[in-house]
Amino acid sequence: MSYARLQHGGPLRRAFVFLGLTLFVVWSAGPILWLLLTSVLQQKALIQQPPDLSLENFTLANFTAVIASAASLGRGIVNSLVVASFSTTVALAVGAPAAYALARLPVPRANGIAFLILATQMLPGIAIAIPLFIVISKLGLIDNVFSLGVVYLSFNLPIVVWILRGFFLGIPWGIEKAAAVDGAGIFATFWHVILPISWSPLVASAVFAFVEAWNEFFFALILTRQQAQTVPLVIAQFAGQYQTVFGQMMAAAVISVAPVILLAILFRNQIIRGFADGMMKG
Amino acid sequence: MNAIELKSISKTFGDYTACRDVSLAIPVGEFVTLLGASGCGKTTTLNMIAGLEDATTGDILMNGARVNDLSPVQRDVAMVFQNYALYPHMSVARNIGFTLKMRGMGKDEIRSRVEKVAASLELSTMLDRLPAQLSGGQQQRVAIGRALVREPRTFLFDEPFSNLDASLRMKMRAEVKELHQRLGVTSIFVTHDQEEAMSISDRIAVMHQGRIEQVGTPEQIYNRPATRYVATFIGNPRIELSSAVVVSEQGKTYCTVGSTRLALPSPLESGRKIEVGLRPEHVRLTDEAGIGAVVRLVQPVGPTTHVTLEWEGGTLVSSIPGFVRLARGASTRFKIDPERLLVFDQATGKLLQ
Amino acid sequence: MIKTYEQRRRRAGLLFVAPGLILLVAILGFPIVDSLLLSLQRVQLTGGSVSQNWVGPENFQRLFADPVFWKAAVNTAYFSVMEVILVTLASLGVALLLNHPMGRSGLFRVLLIVPWAIAPVANAVLWKWILNANYGVLNAILKSLGVIEYNQVWLGTPFSALNFLLIVDVWKSVPFVALLMLAGLQRVPQSLYRAAYMDGAGPLQNFLYVTLPNMRGILAIAIILQTIWSLRVFDLVFVLTHGGPADATVILNFLAYRVTFNFLDLGYGSAIANIIFVLTFLLATIYVWLLWPRQPGGTR
Numbered sequence: 015m016s017y018a019r020l021q022h023g024g025p026l027r028r029a030f031v032f033l034g035l036t037l038f039v040v041w042s043a044g045p046i047l048w049l050l051l052t053s054v055l056q057q058k059a060l061i062q063q064p065p066d067l068s069l070e071n072f073t074l075a076n077f078t079a080v081i082a083s084a085a086s087l088g089r090g091i092v093n094s095l096v097v098a099s100f101s102t103t104v105a106l107a108v109g110a111p112a113a114y115a116l117a118r119l120p121v122p123r124a125n126g127i128a129f130l131i132l133a134t135q136m137l138p139g140i141a142i143a144i145p146l147f148i149v150i151s152k153l154g155l156i157d158n159v160f161s162l163g164v165v166y167l168s169f170n171l172p173i174v175v176w177i178l179r180g181f182f183l184g185i186p187w188g189i190e191k192a193a194a195v196d197g198a199g200i201f202a203t204f205w206h207v208i209l210p211i212s213w214s215p216l217v218a219s220a221v222f223a224f225v226e227a228w229n230e231f232f233f234a235l236i237l238t239r240q241q242a243q244t245v246p247l248v249i250a251q252f253a254g255q256y257q258t259v260f261g262q263m264m265a266a267a268v269i270s271v272a273p274v275i276l277l278a279i280l281f282r283n284q285i286i287r288g289f290a291d292g293m294m295k296g
Numbered sequence: 297m298n299a300i301e302l303k304s305i306s307k308t309f310g311d312y313t314a315c316r317d318v319s320l321a322i323p324v325g326e327f328v329t330l331l332g333a334s335g336c337g338k339t340t341t342l343n344m345i346a347g348l349e350d351a352t353t354g355d356i357l358m359n360g361a362r363v364n365d366l367s368p369v370q371r372d373v374a375m376v377f378q379n380y381a382l383y384p385h386m387s388v389a390r391n392i393g394f395t396l397k398m399r400g401m402g403k404d405e406i407r408s409r410v411e412k413v414a415a416s417l418e419l420s421t422m423l424d425r426l427p428a429q430l431s432g433g434q435q436q437r438v439a440i441g442r443a444l445v446r447e448p449r450t451f452l453f454d455e456p457f458s459n460l461d462a463s464l465r466m467k468m469r470a471e472v473k474e475l476h477q478r479l480g481v482t483s484i485f486v487t488h489d490q491e492e493a494m495s496i497s498d499r500i501a502v503m504h505q506g507r508i509e510q511v512g513t514p515e516q517i518y519n520r521p522a523t524r525y526v527a528t529f530i531g532n533p534r535i536e537l538s539s540a541v542v543v544s545e546q547g548k549t550y551c552t553v554g555s556t557r558l559a560l561p562s563p564l565e566s567g568r569k570i571e572v573g574l575r576p577e578h579v580r581l582t583d584e585a586g587i588g589a590v591v592r593l594v595q596p597v598g599p600t601t602h603v604t605l606e607w608e609g610g611t612l613v614s615s616i617p618g619f620v621r622l623a624r625g626a627s628t629r630f631k632i633d634p635e636r637l638l639v640f641d642q643a644t645g646k647l648l649q
Numbered sequence: 650m651i652k653t654y655e656q657r658r659r660r661a662g663l664l665f666v667a668p669g670l671i672l673l674v675a676i677l678g679f680p681i682v683d684s685l686l687l688s689l690q691r692v693q694l695t696g697g698s699v700s701q702n703w704v705g706p707e708n709f710q711r712l713f714a715d716p717v718f719w720k721a722a723v724n725t726a727y728f729s730v731m732e733v734i735l736v737t738l739a740s741l742g743v744a745l746l747l748n749h750p751m752g753r754s755g756l757f758r759v760l761l762i763v764p765w766a767i768a769p770v771a772n773a774v775l776w777k778w779i780l781n782a783n784y785g786v787l788n789a790i791l792k793s794l795g796v797i798e799y800n801q802v803w804l805g806t807p808f809s810a811l812n813f814l815l816i817v818d819v820w821k822s823v824p825f826v827a828l829l830m831l832a833g834l835q836r837v838p839q840s841l842y843r844a845a846y847m848d849g850a851g852p853l854q855n856f857l858y859v860t861l862p863n864m865r866g867i868l869a870i871a872i873i874l875q876t877i878w879s880l881r882v883f884d885l886v887f888v889l890t891h892g893g894p895a896d897a898t899v900i901l902n903f904l905a906y907r908v909t910f911n912f913l914d915l916g917y918g919s920a921i922a923n924i925i926f927v928l929t930f931l932l933a934t935i936y937v938w939l940l941w942p943r944q945p946g947g948t949r
Contacts, residue, residue: 017846020855022750027852034746035757042760042824046767048786049775061784063792112669119662120655127666134677136877136929140905141922144915145683146676168676171669188381191348194654196395196442197369200661206394210385229768231884236910246770246884253774253888260778267771278766282758290832293870350655365652 052264053077060260076265087266090248091273093159097244098227100163101170105223106216108167109174114204116175117182118190128179131172139232142168147236157239165233170223177222180292181215182208218288221281228274245270297360299324299482300345300450305354306506307340314340315506318354322484327476329485329493332503332529338486339454341503345484346452347371358449369399374443375452379459380435382427382442388414389423392441413445433464440475451476451483457492469496490530494518502526524571524645527638533602537573538609539642542566551639553609556587559634562649569642576602576615578636586629591622605630681926684919692915701916708920718921720896721904724811725880728900729932731815732822732879737872739823744830745856761824769821773888776817780804780889807897810890814898817889818882826871833867834860869940873933880929901925 022028051067052060059071080087116124146165147156155161185208193203209216231246238247252266278285300322307315315337322328330338343349345356347368356363363371374395382391392413393406401409414420417437427435436456443451453472457465473496476483487493493500494514501511502525510522521527527535540551540558544566550557551570558572581603589607596602601620605612605628614630622628639648691704712718746752764772779785782802791797804810841859850858861868883902886892892899892907899907901921909918 017843020846020852023852028751031746031749031751034742035752038743038746039757039760041820042764045775045779045820046763048779052778063784063789065784065786065789108669108672111665115662115665119665120659121662121666124662127670131669131673134673136926136933137677137681138881138902138905138922138925138929139883140902140909140918141684141926142677142680144687144909144919144922145680148683148915149680165676167672171673175669186379186381188377188379189383192375192377192381192383192442193394194348195346195368195373195375197367197398198394200657202398204665207383211383225766229766229770231768231770231887232906235887246768249768249770249774250884250888253777260781260784263774264778267774271767271771274768275763275766278762279759282762285762286758286828286832290829293829293832293867348654350653367652367654367657 049264049268052261053268054265055261057259057261076261077269080262080265080269086243086248086251087245087269090243090245091270093242094228094245096159097163097166097242098224100160101166101227102220102223104163105167105170105174106220109171109219110178110209110216111204112171113175113178114182114208117179118185119200128175131175135169135172143233143236146233150237156237157242159242162234162237162242162244163227165237166227166230170227173222173226174219176292177215177219177288178212178292181212181288184291185211214284215288215291217281218284221277221285222288225274225278298322298357299326299359300484301355301357302341302345303355303357305341305344305351305356307337307344307349308352313506315344318503318506318508320501320508320511322482324482325480327473327483327485327496327498329487329497329500330503331487331490331493331500333488335505336503337506338488338503342452342454342484342486345450346373346375371450372446372448373450373452374446374448375454376436376439376443376456378455380427380439380456382435382438384427387424387426388419388430388438388441391427391438392445395442395446409445413441416444417441432460433468436460436468437471440472449482451481453483453485453487455487458487458489465492472496491532494530502529504529520647520649521638522647524640527573527640527647531575533576533613533615535573535575535638536611536613537571537640538612540570540572540609542568542570556608558632558637560639561635561637562639564639564648570648571640571642571645573638573640574612574632574636575638576613578633579605579612579614580631580633581614581616582629582631584629584631586631588627588629591624591626591628594620594622594624596620684922687916687919688923690916692919693913704916708917711917712920712924717896717899718901718904721899721901724898725900725902725928728811728815728882729876729879732818733872733875735815735819736822736826736875737868739819740826740830740871741868743823743827744834747827747831748834758828761828763824764821765825767821769882769884770888772817772821773885776813776820777804777889780813804890805894807894810894810898814882814885814889818879818885822875822878826875829871830864830867833864837863865940869936872940873936876932876936877929880925880932901928 023031053076054072054074055065055067056071056073056075059066059068115121116128121127150156150161189207190203193207198206228244229246230244231250234244234247238244249267249270252263298321300320302318302320305315305318306313318337318341320328330341332338340349344351347363347366347370351364358371368375383394386394389407389410393410396406396409410423411420414423417440419434419437419441422430422434427438430438439456457468460468469492476496485493485497494517497514499511499513500517502509502517504525510517510526512520517526517530521530524537528537538553540553542560542564543550543552543557549560549563549566551560551572552558553572564570587607589605589612591603592606592611593604594601595604596619600615600617603614603616603620603622605614607630612630640646641648687701688708689703689705690701691707692701747757767775779787780803782788782800782805787803788797788800792800803813837860841863842855845855845859881902882900883906886898886900886903890898892903902925905918905921905925908914908921
């Protein structure tokens, strides 16, 4: 058997792989397609069994109805935007230097600290939610986008550190020595030399953190009331409200997940690479 | 006043000692090489001179002043690294000019200085390129340019050519030597390649296990190696040593290797245990009377042929000009030049002459 | 005086790490400790204010005697173990498929990142619709294929509901984990495969003796991460079943939430939460101990 033949396999193996890939595509893409389809179909088409997919039933009415009637959706999107952006920005600003220090600078027990930071992700949200709820209530900061954003740092910060540290560990040592001999201080080195070559992991961790913050439901449920509701809460509400108007329910879902999905698709390579690198070096 | 002086510096990391009691005086304009195998402490010493690592004990002086507490910039040193360590996201011009930018120099002055240095290194057409777009030799020249533009008092080189292929390495060595002859800047070079050290240095400091074994000119190191280690480290092919015992007879001293008797270049007390060896070019094969040996390996390299022999004292290599017709397993005889015999004390490894 | 390069690096190290550590201690460290303390108290919210009384291990005693707790524990164990097994096997399979020359298209990456990016809530809403008894598309497809005769209420029976929760979460989790495994697969040096080929190895032997051993670290991490993630599932339960039918889909996470925010028994809820934490930590430690690749010489 030639080496190429070993890699590609004979016709039987290729058929098997083809079948497997097809099944996988159908399995993964099916529900998403159905989500999109439902959102552009009229109610009467959806309540037929099986659903009537003839062309005249396609409509944008679901979207217009949702956008028109649901001020809460608009507010939810704005809130999510604020919370996610705020949380991501702080996570990057604080996490990047921390990741650099844990990867390259002589911090005592750096590996231990890095591991601890990762270990915090083992905490179930409920364990910290209750004390946080009490404190935030006492401070009168319930239903506030910024307090939510700060709470989100509990997982955004470790993500940023995880991804960036993995990357920083792989930079060749020489550049920092060269910068030192060239007269750059530690922060100047970080700013002028290290960060500019870290585009990919920076983007990866930013998108990762943003997506996680946007999609977060549990803390938002507990820590917000009316004002600071984020998109996931609005969706959950719709699921209760629009129980029978399926098209509109899906349309609302599409509107709320679209921004983040687009982000993810745009930066998919960075995300995967960043997370995988963090994993390998961890 | 010496350009650089190291006074008993040492470096320890926890219980590991990288350098101990290293002392060296380097006059202005000298090209000194720190030579040794990996882990001998040469890079650590260089880092201490540069200011990248702190000396645990000892003093580092530059032009008479103690510089232990000064940063690399304040010591006015520039460094060329293994793997060049160029900033990958910066163009050649910005790579070279970075240090000037850190110093706060104005844009115009930076540009003119960079262009001048680039011209001297034949990099003028590459100023806007990124390091990834350059060849290995060009990258190395950018690294040198980055050091040159500082016009420093000292140049430091950290195994800059280890990653280049053979022909490029020879070329870069010549360029560095020419540069030194042209500019006359005090230079400290680190390498594990003894041929490299021999060819470009004014003096060589051979290091082993954190200590300096010997400092001297290439000739001194080669012809009068202070220790067994230096003798075996320098010279290609490697010198082979054999154990021997000093024997005194009728007023003359010899040494015996098994049943073979060899004349000693200078007298020693009888009964002393020694090790003796000869550089391959001083071992001559002969058809006349001589010491018996069997040919084990024949390696022609062009101008010479290295013949590995097995004799009573162990292994010995003989370098013969040109090509030789000798078969493996053939018996032959060799003669030695007693004046060239290197004699070392077996216990201390030090040269006895 | 901090002047030398080494000294400045040490100082910078501490300065760079400090803000992050302080933040994490404040947002995570203090709550963990407080949560432990709360679990030893009876906490009641009366009229907007919080009253706290020390009751020692009472909450835990109540917990261990509570059949609802044990039911939830069993559900959680089942859910977690099944999810880890299914996701790991499926992801590895998908990764292997994608590693084959036929699977190299970039389009797969686009497809695979989408389920990861969908909010778990949105995912739950979508599947609620798909699994809808009267109008859901799953029933429609199965009926038209002749697999079932009548519409099934998939979320209506305990066993079915819990397993469908499982399926939905597996559906969402597999793509991303598959991508990670794929990254791991691609890091196995080609030279190893070539050497194995020279030794006469076929595809199966390649997989067993070259691929799997080199994937050990990735597999370990994937399993640990999946375990942690599976124990944090909340959105699905909240939207799809809200714990029903008859508490069949109440997992520990959800139970803690319900006890705390519906029954307002913060002390008891904290106790449950701490149990979850201990469980997660134990499992993760066990997996690490079992699966972590050993360094040559038997040390880690």
